[in-house]
Structures are given as structure tokens and as C-alpha cells.
Amino acid sequence: MTTTPVRQTVTLTVNGQEYTREVPTYRTLVDFIRYDLGLTGTKEACSVGVCGACTIELNGRIAASCITLAVRADGADITTIEGVADGDTLHPVQEAFINYGGFQCGACTPGQIMAAKALLEHNAHPTEAEIKEWMMGNLCRCTGYYQIIESIQAAAEAK
Amino acid sequence: MHDFTFHAPDSLSGALDLLAEHNGDAKLLAGGTSLTTLLKQSLIAPDHIVSLHRVPGLDSIEASNGELRIGGLVTQRDVETSPVVKEHAPLLAEAYRRVATVRIRNVATVGGGIAQADPAMDPPPSLLILGASVVATSTRGERVIPIADVYADYYETTLEPDEIVTELRVPAQPSGAGWTYIKYLPRTEDDYATVAVAAIGSVEGGSIADVRVALGAVAPTAVRASVVEEALTGQTPTLGALREASQAVADIVDPTDDPRGSAWYKRDMSVVFTRRALEQVLGVS
Numbered sequence: 001m002t003t004t005p006v007r008q009t010v011t012l013t014v015n016g017q018e019y020t021r022e023v024p025t026y027r028t029l030v031d032f033i034r035y036d037l038g039l040t041g042t043k044e045a046c047s048v049g050v051c052g053a054c055t056i057e058l059n060g061r062i063a064a065s066c067i068t069l070a071v072r073a074d075g076a077d078i079t080t081i082e083g084v085a086d087g088d089t090l091h092p093v094q095e096a097f098i099n100y101g102g103f104q105c106g107a108c109t110p111g112q113i114m115a116a117k118a119l120l121e122h123n124a125h126p127t128e129a130e131i132k133e134w135m136m137g138n139l140c141r142c143t144g145y146y147q148i149i150e151s152i153q154a155a156a157e158a159k
Numbered sequence: 160m161h162d163f164t165f166h167a168p169d170s171l172s173g174a175l176d177l178l179a180e181h182n183g184d185a186k187l188l189a190g191g192t193s194l195t196t197l198l199k200q201s202l203i204a205p206d207h208i209v210s211l212h213r214v215p216g217l218d219s220i221e222a223s224n225g226e227l228r229i230g231g232l233v234t235q236r237d238v239e240t241s242p243v244v245k246e247h248a249p250l251l252a253e254a255y256r257r258v259a260t261v262r263i264r265n266v267a268t269v270g271g272g273i274a275q276a277d278p279a280m281d282p283p284p285s286l287l288i289l290g291a292s293v294v295a296t297s298t299r300g301e302r303v304i305p306i307a308d309v310y311a312d313y314y315e316t317t318l319e320p321d322e323i324v325t326e327l328r329v330p331a332q333p334s335g336a337g338w339t340y341i342k343y344l345p346r347t348e349d350d351y352a353t354v355a356v357a358a359i360g361s362v363e364g365g366s367i368a369d370v371r372v373a374l375g376a377v378a379p380t381a382v383r384a385s386v387v388e389e390a391l392t393g394q395t396p397t398l399g400a401l402r403e404a405s406q407a408v409a410d411i412v413d414p415t416d417d418p419r420g421s422a423w424y425k426r427d428m429s430v431v432f433t434r435r436a437l438e439q440v441l442g443v444s
Contacts, residue, residue: 006164025208026160026198048196049263050349061236061265067195068266071165072188072210115262136349137260 010074014039015083025071030054032070033080041081041110045139052138055111056080062118081110084117093117093155102151104142112138116152125156161204169213171296171325178321179298181207187323188212189232189271192263217270217325222247227329231270231294235282236261238269247331250338250357254285257342260349270324273309276316276380277351283310283381284357284373285340286329294326295319303328310380336361336369337440343432344419352376353419354428360440367391372436376419377412377429384408384433396441405434 005024012019014037021036030044033056042065045053049064056065057079084091093116096102103109112135119126119134126134131152140148166185168174178185185207188194197203211217217232220241227247229238238244238255245252258264258272258281272280273293283306291306295318309316318324332338338359342352355375361368370391373383390404414425438444 005162008165025163025165028195028199047199049192049259052260052262055262058266062262063266064192064262067192067199069165069188069191069195069210071167072191072212074167133348134261136347137262 008071008074010070012073012076012078014078015080023070025069027070028066029056029058029068029070029073029078030065032073033065033078036070039080039082043107043110045107050137050139051108052111052115053108055114055138057114057118062115079114081113084113091117092158093120093152096151096155096158097148100151100154101147102143103140103148108138108140112140112148116148116155119152120156126152128153160198161201163198163205164207166207166209167213168209168211169215171214171216171323174209174211174214174323175296175298175321177207177209178323181209183320185209185320187271187274189268190234190266191271192259192267193271193275193277211323220244222331225331227251227327227331229269229327229329231268231324231326233269234265235267235269235272236264239264248289248329250285250332250340250359251282251289251329253340254282254357257281257340269327273306273324273327274316274318276310276312276314278310278313278378278380279351279355279376281340281342281352281355281375284355284375286327287373287381287383288357288359288371289329289332291327291329293324294328295322296325297322301325307383313379332359333361333369337442339436339439341432341436341439343428346419351419354425354432356429356432356436358433358436358440360437362396362441365395367394367396367441370437370441372433374408374412374429374433377414377425379413382411384411386411387433387437391437396443398438398443401434401437401441401443405430405437408433 043053045051049067054066115138186205188210217230221228235255286306341356343354344352358372360370375381386407387404408429412429414422416422
């Protein structure tokens with residue numbers, strides 16, 4: 001067994017910008033994003049892929065960055081919550097979460113936004129049942145979920 | 160987390176060579192949703208990880224001669240949404256649709272799920288009753304293994320350490336037959352089942368012509384309820400017959416106590432949900 005961490009070079013694109021970092025092979029993608037790149041919008045909560053706080057877009061599909069190794073994401077195209085707004089113009093999903101009270105403490109919100117944005121890109125006018133099925137992997141301990149559903153419905157209508 | 164060397168070969172033969180070289184000392188990583196969790200929890204500590212994310216050619220879904228051929232690196236989401244799968248084996252699409260959340264299915268692969276062999280996963284009961292088989296490839300060649308012979312125990316398979324699941328083969332579902340996958344769970348929909356039942360059935364001339372049923376999450380592997388199938392074949396489909404035949408499931412399951420239910424409860428619910436699945440697929444009410 002080696003005593004110093006095995007390190008490897010990872011090059012990937014996050015929010016349109018290419019980054020190269022040398023990291024231990026065991027570095028998770030969420031830690032890479034937060035600590036190696038300093039993009040702390042993405043949160044880690046459950047650490048086992050269940051709660052949705054660490055949701056990012058990986059090569060066009062949402063994924064759990066807490067159970068993805070950074071070395072496996074080498075060469076990937078990633079979008080995090082920092083890449084959702086267009087400059088100072090918020091994404092319609094972000095606007096809706098503000099206008100409809102889709103968050104309180106905010107810990108789950110980046111993951112909620114990433115998941116909701118992916119839902120509307122996949123299905124522009126989801127039914128309430130479709131919203132619930134898609135979003136069930138994003139836990140929230142504050143809102144009671146109804147305002148999150150209303151926010152997503154409002155964002156769908158705004159589009 | 161334990162320290163390991165990470166390999167990312169760009170061909171299947173490269174991956175197979177690495178597995179042969181580090182035989183028994185390397186773990187395969189496909190989507191990584193299970194393996195990374197095991198690594199983080201220090202439940203496994205391999206010195207080498209061979210990732211398949213650069214290996215091309217194992218990500219297609221095709222139908223030929225009444226059989227689906229699904230590459231080992233096809234994501235579970237792609238099985239769920241595939242028009243070809245929905246046409247030939249809607250039960251299979253439904254079973255994969257019920258796995259965890261879309262965020263997991265987007266990444267988790269068919270081959271990875273089979274090799275992980277968690278008995279509470281959603282696809283295994285359906286794979287059993289559809290008569291699926293697995294193509295396992297190593298530097299020594301290929302072998303085709305019936306899925307029932309792949310699952311050995313909790314998280315254990317008969318796959319060799321140097322083998323890769325390169326393909327899942329699934330015969331088309333009989334057209335016109337009833338089918339269902341019931342995932343019974345008292346917690347949230349993305350959780351593992353307390354009891355899961357997959358069933359297919361058809362009635363011809365007033366008697367049961369074809370009936371297949373298997374259960375998940377209630378034994379060290381998914382289990383096929385052959386005893387129920389044999390008791391019902393040729394019988395008149397009545398509620399009484401289904402109720403009586405379903406009782407036999409209590410003797411073939413071997414559940415454990417866990418937060419999803421006590422062993423006795425899971426055993427009882429295995430009987431109940433087997434009967435309900437049979438009612439659905441045989442049109443009995």
C-alpha cells in the first residue's frame with residue numbers, strides 16, 4: 001500500500017471554462033469543484049447520492065457529484081449552479097424559485113435548480129406528477145416541497 | 160478514502176488486459192454510483208480501479224431475432240427510455256424506470272448493476288422471468304451465462320474477477336401477455352423496495368397458459384417463484400387459486416430485518432404482493 005496519495009491530472013470544462021488540476025485519485029467530483037476550483041455553490045450533504053444537494057450537469061445529464069470520482073470526469077463538460085445564470089440575468093427557474101418561495105435555508109437549492117432546469121429542458125411542460133417523479137431525488141427539509149413544485153410550474157409557464 | 164491507481168483504458172482489450180494483469184486486485188468502475196459509495200465508506204479497498212468510461216462500443220441497444228441486445232455500458236436511463244426496449248420488453252423498461260432517481264439512472268449502467276448484484280435492486284426479478292442472459296468477456300474469451308446463474312449471494316456473482324459484463328441479452332416479452340412490476344415500499348419512491356414482485360401471465364381457453372413470477376429484496380438474490388408457476392399452470396384463474404398458490408412464496412423467501420421492514424413482515428408481504436401481481440397479469444379480480 002502506498003503512503004503518499006496517487007495523484008493524477010484532470011482536465012475538464014466547468015461552465016465553459018477549462019481547468020486542469022492534479023488531484024489524488026480518490027478526490028470526489030464535488031470536492032474537486034468546491035475545493036480545487038473554489039466553486040462552492042454545489043453542496044455536499046448526504047455523501048451517498050441520495051439527497052440531491054450535489055446535483056450537477058455532467059455531459060448534458062444531471063448526476064450526483066458526491067459519488068463521482070474527479071478522475072472519472074476527466075475530459076467531461078460540466079455545468080454547476082454558477083453557470084446557470086447568464087451574467088446578471090437569472091435563469092427562469094432561478095427567478096421562479098425566488099418569486100414563489102422555492103427555498104428557505106438554501107442548502108438544497110443549487111441541486112433543486114440544477115434538477116428542475118434539466119427537467120424543463122427534457123419536458124417543457126411537465127404535469128405535477130412528472131415534476132414529483134423527477135424531483136423526488138432532491139430532498140428539502142424547509143419548504144415542504146409545495147413551493148418547489150409551484151416554482152417549477154411557474155418557470156414552465158414563463159418559458 | 161483508500162489510495163488507489165486509476166486506469167482509464169480506451170479500448171475493451173485494454174481494460175481486459177488490465178484486469179488480467181491485476182487479477183483480483185482491481186475493481187471495475189462503470190457508472191460508479193455503487194462503487195464510489197463503497198469506496199467512500201471503506202467497504203472495499205482495491206489497489207487498482209479500471210474505469211470503463213473511455214471504452215467505446217458497449218453502449219448500444221439492438222433488437223434482433225426476437226432478442227434485445229443491450230451493451231454493458233448502456234445507462235439505466237437509456238434502457239428506461241429506449242423505444243426498442245419499450246416495444247420488445249416493456250417490463251424491462253419499467254423495471255429500470257423504478258431504480259433510484261433519474262440522477263442515478265443517468266450514470267448507472269446495466270453491466271454495473273448486474274455485477275453489483277444487490278438483491279434489492281429493481282431489475283433482477285424482471286431479468287429472471289424474461290429469461291435474460293449475460294455475456295461475460297475476459298482475455299480468455301466470452302461466455303454466455305443465464306442471469307439466474309450469475310447471482311450467487313448478497314452482492315456476489317459467479318463472474319470471475321477478470322471478466323467484464325459486455326452485454327445483456329433479453330428475449331422479447333410474449334406479446335399480449337399481462338405484465339407488472341410491483342415495488343412495495345413504505346418510504347420514498349426512490350428507496351430500495353421492501354418487497355418487489357415482477358410477473359408475466361396469459362390465459363388461453365379459460366386456463367393459465369403462461370405464468371412467471373419472481374421476487375426481489377427478500378432473499379440473498381432475486382428469487383423465481385417456480386413453485387407458484389408450476390401450481391398455477393393449466394389451472395382456472397380464480398382468486399382462490401391465486402391466493403392458495405401464493406402462500407408457497409413464504410417458504411422460498413429469506414428476508415432480513417432492516418429499516419425497510421422486519422423479516423416476518425417482508426415474508427407476509429411477499430405472499431400478498433405475489434397474489435396481487437398475479438391478479439393483475441392474469442386479469443383476476
